[in-house]
Amino acid sequence: MTIGLSFLLGLLAGSVSYFMLGLWWPLAVLLGLFAWLAFGLLDVKMDSTFTLLGGMLLVFCVSLSGMVLRANDQLSGLQYVDTQDVDGTEFRYPVPPLGQARYGEKIYKASGCVACHTQQVTHESVALDVKAMAGEKNLAAVQEAASRFYKLTGRKASGGAALGLPAGEWETIVTGANAADASKARNFLAAAGASVDVQVRFRGEDLMHNDLQNPEGRNWGRRRSVAQDYLFAEPPMLGSVRIGPDLANIGARYNRDMLMSVLLDPKTLKKDSKMPQHGFLFEQAEKDEQRQPTREAEALVDYLLSLKSANYPLPEAPVDQPFTSSMPKPATAPAEAADTAKPDEAGK
Numbered sequence: 001m002t003i004g005l006s007f008l009l010g011l012l013a014g015s016v017s018y019f020m021l022g023l024w025w026p027l028a029v030l031l032g033l034f035a036w037l038a039f040g041l042l043d044v045k046m047d048s049t050f051t052l053l054g055g056m057l058l059v060f061c062v063s064l065s066g067m068v069l070r071a072n073d074q075l076s077g078l079q080y081v082d083t084q085d086v087d088g089t090e091f092r093y094p095v096p097p098l099g100q101a102r103y104g105e106k107i108y109k110a111s112g113c114v115a116c117h118t119q120q121v122t123h124e125s126v127a128l129d130v131k132a133m134a135g136e137k138n139l140a141a142v143q144e145a146a147s148r149f150y151k152l153t154g155r156k157a158s159g160g161a162a163l164g165l166p167a168g169e170w171e172t173i174v175t176g177a178n179a180a181d182a183s184k185a186r187n188f189l190a191a192a193g194a195s196v197d198v199q200v201r202f203r204g205e206d207l208m209h210n211d212l213q214n215p216e217g218r219n220w221g222r223r224r225s226v227a228q229d230y231l232f233a234e235p236p237m238l239g240s241v242r243i244g245p246d247l248a249n250i251g252a253r254y255n256r257d258m259l260m261s262v263l264l265d266p267k268t269l270k271k272d273s274k275m276p277q278h279g280f281l282f283e284q285a286e287k288d289e290q291r292q293p294t295r296e297a298e299a300l301v302d303y304l305l306s307l308k309s310a311n312y313p314l315p316e317a318p319v320d321q322p323f324t325s326s327m328p329k330p331a332t333a334p335a336e337a338a339d340t341a342k343p344d345e346a347g348k
């Protein structure tokens, strides 16, 4: 084979291993060099059965390790992380199922709940808003940084920013930006000496409803689901098509009594409910008596109450972060109020 052709093959091998398999770059260069040498100098022929079989084996091994083993490694290497409760209490996430929840998971599978319910909160997009405040001294530099940002991204200034940023006031620089634009804005403004405040909003119909920012939200979760949420699920029952609401976060949305009445008779919650009754999970009763749940129903509800996965922020899947500068300021620390810049929160 000519040196030119074998060089091309080496280049191909190198770039496949770097860009597609994500190998460490010196390793990819080495692999490319090896392929070049093998075809060019050692005169390996492409038309022998041995080379063809060897090539096929190589392709098989490389794709197996790249697509199956690496993905498996990544998922099985997942660990606990620290997160926060809604009221700020720190704890380790995820929490293993307690009490009868494991047994309840079996009832959930056996009753076919997964046929109509998913356990996966999704989101559609992330939007970032950036506010900035300039002081008297750096006003000119900050104005210049803002107009540089508008010119670079082709966005239009609005509100106070359009009038040239008054000193000492928070002004919105950009709303609904993507991560790249927001981090540009943050970097430009921070470099010019402005205080910068970034707000992160997630949009999607599974997420929390907000008239302005997420009007189609259905309140099914505070954030999207990620692989870490299913560390204790055997197997994860994500579901692909849903008829009823998503249950990934049902434990945070419903209490025990509501869940019992959904199971016994969904029509008590919604008149034209499409969900079937699950009377077989309850004892028979005389006419006017209340039907008591069986052990299975108790366990199933324990399981449902343990489903709170889309409730706590993870490093990988944060929840909405509002502007810190517009939060009520603690009365005792007025000196800190001016310094609300969060330079490393955006762009995630």
Ligand code: HEC
Binding pocket: 108, 111, 112, 113, 114, 115, 116, 117, 243, 244, 245, 246, 250, 254, 259, 262, 266, 270, 272, 273, 274, 275, 276, 278, 300, 304
């Ligand atoms: C035939 C499909 C179907 C099956 C099977 C089913 N559900 Fe439902 N479920 C629904 C529908 C539809 C709703 C929404 C109620 C309505 O019509 O408004 C619902 C609502 C719910 C709700 C209330 C959720 C909310 O956000 O309001 C819970 C909890 C629930 N189901 C749990 C279960 C459990 C547990 C099982 C298994 C024992 C189950 N469902 C089986 C269709 C189903």
